[in-house]
Amino acid sequence: MNGWMGTILRVDLTSGGIVKEPLDVEMAAAYVGGRGLASRILYDELNMGCDPLGPENMLIFITGPLTITGALSSGRYMVVTKSPLTGTVCTSNSGGYFPEAFKTAGYDAIVFTGRAERPVYLLVQDDHVELRDASGLWGRDVPATCEKVRRETHRGVRVACIGPAGENLVRYAAVMNDVNRAAARSGVGAVMGSKNLKAVVVRGTKGVRVADPESLLKSTIIADHIKKADLGIAFGEFGTPLFVDVMNANNIMPTQNFRLGFFEEGDEINGAEIIDRTLVRSKACYGCALNCGRNTRLPEDSKYKGRGDGPEYETCFSLGSNICVGDLDALTRMNYLCNEMGLDTMDAGTTLGTVMELFEMGRLTEKEIGFPLNWGDADNSLKLLSMIARLEGFGREAAMGGKFLADAYDAPDVFMGSKGQGFAGYHPRGMVGQGLLYATSPEGGNHTTGNTIQPEINGIPEPMDPLSSEGKAEMVISRQDETAFIDSCGVCVFPYMLMEQGTEIIAEFYSAVVGVTHTEDEVRKIGERIFNLERLVNHRLGFTRKDDTLPKRLTQEPHSEGIGEGNTVPLEEMLEKYYMLRGWDREGVPAEEKLKELGLL
Amino acid sequence: MGLRISFNEELCTNCHLCSMFCSLTFTRNGIFEFRPSIARVRVVENEDETKYVAHVCLQCETPACAEACPEEAVSKDPETGIVTINEDECIGCGMCVDACEFGCVFLVGDKAVKCEVCDDPLCVRACAVKALELCEWDEESVLEQGDLYREVGL
Amino acid sequence: MIRVSVRLSGLLRNRYKAGPSSKGEEVQLRAGSTVADLLIEYGIEPEKAHLIVVNRLKGDLSTTLKSGDEVRILPLAAGG
Numbered sequence: 056m057n058g059w060m061g062t063i064l065r066v067d068l069t070s071g072g073i074v075k076e077p078l079d080v081e082m083a084a085a086y087v088g089g090r091g092l093a094s095r096i097l098y099d100e101l102n103m104g105c106d107p108l109g110p111e112n113m114l115i116f117i118t119g120p121l122t123i124t125g126a127l128s129s130g131r132y133m134v135v136t137k138s139p140l141t142g143t144v145c146t147s148n149s150g151g152y153f154p155e156a157f158k159t160a161g162y163d164a165i166v167f168t169g170r171a172e173r174p175v176y177l178l179v180q181d182d183h184v185e186l187r188d189a190s191g192l193w194g195r196d197v198p199a200t201c202e203k204v205r206r207e208t209h210r211g212v213r214v215a216c217i218g219p220a221g222e223n224l225v226r227y228a229a230v231m232n233d234v235n236r237a238a239a240r241s242g243v244g245a246v247m248g249s250k251n252l253k254a255v256v257v258r259g260t261k262g263v264r265v266a267d268p269e270s271l272l273k274s275t276i277i278a279d280h281i282k283k284a285d286l287g288i289a290f291g292e293f294g295t296p297l298f299v300d301v302m303n304a305n306n307i308m309p310t311q312n313f314r315l316g317f318f319e320e321g322d323e324i325n326g327a328e329i330i331d332r333t334l335v336r337s338k339a340c341y342g343c344a345l346n347c348g349r350n351t352r353l354p355e356d357s358k359y360k361g362r363g364d365g366p367e368y369e370t371c372f373s374l375g376s377n378i379c380v381g382d383l384d385a386l387t388r389m390n391y392l393c394n395e396m397g398l399d400t401m402d403a404g405t406t407l408g409t410v411m412e413l414f415e416m417g418r419l420t421e422k423e424i425g426f427p428l429n430w431g432d433a434d435n436s437l438k439l440l441s442m443i444a445r446l447e448g449f450g451r452e453a454a455m456g457g458k459f460l461a462d463a464y465d466a467p468d469v470f471m472g473s474k475g476q477g478f479a480g481y482h483p484r485g486m487v488g489q490g491l492l493y494a495t496s497p498e499g500g501n502h503t504t505g506n507t508i509q510p511e512i513n514g515i516p517e518p519m520d521p522l523s524s525e526g527k528a529e530m531v532i533s534r535q536d537e538t539a540f541i542d543s544c545g546v547c548v549f550p551y552m553l554m555e556q557g558t559e560i561i562a563e564f565y566s567a568v569v570g571v572t573h574t575e576d577e578v579r580k581i582g583e584r585i586f587n588l589e590r591l592v593n594h595r596l597g598f599t600r601k602d603d604t605l606p607k608r609l610t611q612e613p614h615s616e617g618i619g620e621g622n623t624v625p626l627e628e629m630l631e632k633y634y635m636l637r638g639w640d641r642e643g644v645p646a647e648e649k650l651k652e653l654g655l656l
Numbered sequence: 657m658g659l660r661i662s663f664n665e666e667l668c669t670n671c672h673l674c675s676m677f678c679s680l681t682f683t684r685n686g687i688f689e690f691r692p693s694i695a696r697v698r699v700v701e702n703e704d705e706t707k708y709v710a711h712v713c714l715q716c717e718t719p720a721c722a723e724a725c726p727e728e729a730v731s732k733d734p735e736t737g738i739v740t741i742n743e744d745e746c747i748g749c750g751m752c753v754d755a756c757e758f759g760c761v762f763l764v765g766d767k768a769v770k771c772e773v774c775d776d777p778l779c780v781r782a783c784a785v786k787a788l789e790l791c792e793w794d795e796e797s798v799l800e801q802g803d804l805y806r807e808v809g810l
Numbered sequence: 811m812i813r814v815s816v817r818l819s820g821l822l823r824n825r826y827k828a829g830p831s832s833k834g835e836e837v838q839l840r841a842g843s844t845v846a847d848l849l850i851e852y853g854i855e856p857e858k859a860h861l862i863v864v865n866r867l868k869g870d871l872s873t874t875l876k877s878g879d880e881v882r883i884l885p886l887a888a889g890g
Binding site for chain 3: 301306325513616
């Protein structure tokens with residue numbers, strides 16, 4: 056079989072039963088893999104009403120047919136489940152090195168159900184699969200877990216695991232892999248923790264078949280072009296933190312819980328500062344020519360200690376500008392802490408921002424938190440993050456997330472997220488299409504399902520006014536559909552997003568790997584099918600138009616000083632057009648006609 | 657005159673594209689596969705992750721692998737300097753793997769394999785940062801690379 | 811003469827060595843200089859200046875500068 060490995064692993068953690076099942080080829084052709092295929096499995100098999108942290112929830116680890124095939128950046132995997140943070144279906148995406156081991160061990164997906172009686176980890180070495188006792192690992196942080204597992208099994212294993220945050224069911228706990236990479240969002244780590252599953256440990260020696268290797272060799276030439284272009288050079292040199300400058304200059308770097316779009320101390324936490332102060336070297340994920348990863352270390356003279364990866368741009372926003380921390384060392388330490396504990400840095404930042412605003416308003420007091428938490432207080436932020444991971448004191452409440460806190464302390468408008476998940480680092484008042492994206496993303500404030508930065512800010516393929524609703528519905532739909540396909544292929548969106556002909560190129564790679572030709576339009580159609588499927592699942596979970604929202608701060612409060620000053624997000628207007636173009640009714644439910652057209656009925 | 661694949665550690669990003677594309681070269685029986693476990697170039701990092709090192713045969717002047725082979729299956733071409741393993745004669749005993757102090761010989765199934773410098777090396781093509789290059793053998797750079805391999809073993 | 815503070819970003823920073831760090835530097839120009847004149851001063855091709863921001867607002871090559879202005883110049887980059 057080309058592309059896919061042809062086998063799905065079913066692990067029932069309650070009984071300890073492990074079954075290998077052949078991949079449904081027709082389903083794979085229709086839903087590709089990754090997000091698409093996993094969402095279909097959930098649609099068919101999940102008891103929608105189940106408690107996301109209960110044994111009935113399904114936790115799916117999954118790659119795609121293009122993973123480890125020489126397509127550009129072909130090294131990603133996803134964790135798909137019903138989210139304990141949002142209650143929606145969710146896909147969390149990660150790179151690193153684990154996806155290669157997972158794929159070459161011979162499985163397209165691992166589907167976990169049930170709950171183990173005691174902590175366990177899954178060990179997969181090609182055909183050999185077993186559940187092992189993890190009582191010696193439970194309680195350990197991520198680096199310690201990985202080290203111990205390696206010693207217990209084999210030096211060459213790759214490890215995906217949870218830290219204390221996942222074990223403690225923190226609602227925004229991550230599944231970490233290769234120590235510093237993260238399937239971070241939507242609380243997938245909490246689902247893993249709720250199943251008493253500490254780690255998935257893999258080693259693979261099999262091969263991934265491809266139909267047309269000659270065409271795949273083209274990826275080396277494309278990679279060369281990207282790397283020679285200014286964009287590619289900058290990306291490799293500065294990594295994602297490059298975008299701090301872009302966002303700040305455009306007045307769209309969310310600051311102080313989205314009150315502002317410009318962070319005065321942005322230059323202290325940007326890509327250049329990282330090079331000057333903490334960068335050891337750049338690094339790449341398995342199979343990727345873009346070395347955007349940051350291997351970093353806190354310098355000797357720093358107040359803080361540690362080494363690891365990052366921070367990435369999103370963290371420069373969430374634990375930097377969002378909470379007014381303009382000190383790279385402190386930001387880096389918070390980043391490392393989140394990685395060590397297995398926490399999503401993004402919702403960690405949203406939660407801290409919520410606490411800071413509630414504290415400023417007087418809704419939360421020093422007595423309740425245990426200490427003051429003012430804007431920019433990095434040390435108390437570090438303290439609170441630690442408490443959150445370990446459910447200590449106020450950390451227990453904060454572990455439920457920003458929306459929970461805002462509601463509990465009578466200031467629901469203070470939560471900067473959608474469907475319960477915090478926004479990413481793009482201020483919608485300065486780029487309104489991104490606002491539409493956030494409101495309609497399957498798992499809430501997520502940006503990776505169709506980031507609008509290229510069209511809205513960089514004017515690629517053609518210039519757009521970031522402040523107006525003009526053309527935004529069409530653009531967001533297009534981005535969402537393309538991205539759904541790219542994600543489902545098991546590759547990283549970055550290079551495809553950076554190139555104007557990204558969709559054309561992924562279609563070519565798909566054809567070269569699988570041996571079935573798909574045009575660019577067919578690819579978009581499949582992406583549309585996948586996106587509509589996710590919408591359908593969410594509809595079954597009770598989500599409609601009432602949940603496609605943005606907070607008043609974005610739709611009613613005028614944007615702050617700088618580019619786009621005075622602007623607000625015209626969400627309702629864009630939403631109307633969006634639903635219409637998508638073929639959904641006015642409640643945002645896919646119409647029967649559309650579902651039939653996409654083969655979803 | 658001699659050929660080898662040289663490796664510049666400073667440029668390496670730990671992407672493993674070299675292993676991926678090397679493996680493509682060696683898939684068999686009309687099947688095309690990316691199978692990093694059979695690659696003749698393998699990448700590791702050191703303990704504190706300050707170095708990423710791609711181990712690829714140095715084509716030693718006096719190859720320890722050749723000396724260790726009980727079947728005399730390993731030989732060095734006098735013209736190209738390339739050290740090759742005769743697949744038919746190899747019995748897969750692994751003595752060459754142990755003998756190589758640079759970690760550049762591997763057992764794949766029941767045969768020993770190593771880099772034998774392809775005419776158009778895919779590892780060189782695939783490396784996005786030009787850390788791997790097809791070059792002429794010279795003692796100084798080989799010794800340097802050897803030191804690196806001893807320092808960061810597989 | 812006027813003095814403006816300039817921050818170059820991304821690759822522009824490296825190529826044109828904007829001051830000791832990314833925090834920017836002070837530049838002296840003739841009175842009545844525009845952004846275009848500033849770019850000439852740095853030797854930056856106008857096409858490379860994808861985004862020009864003067865005092866937090868979008869500017870362009872023809873924007874006239876005065877003393878105390880803060881100028882940011884960015885090359886093209888994507889987000890993630």
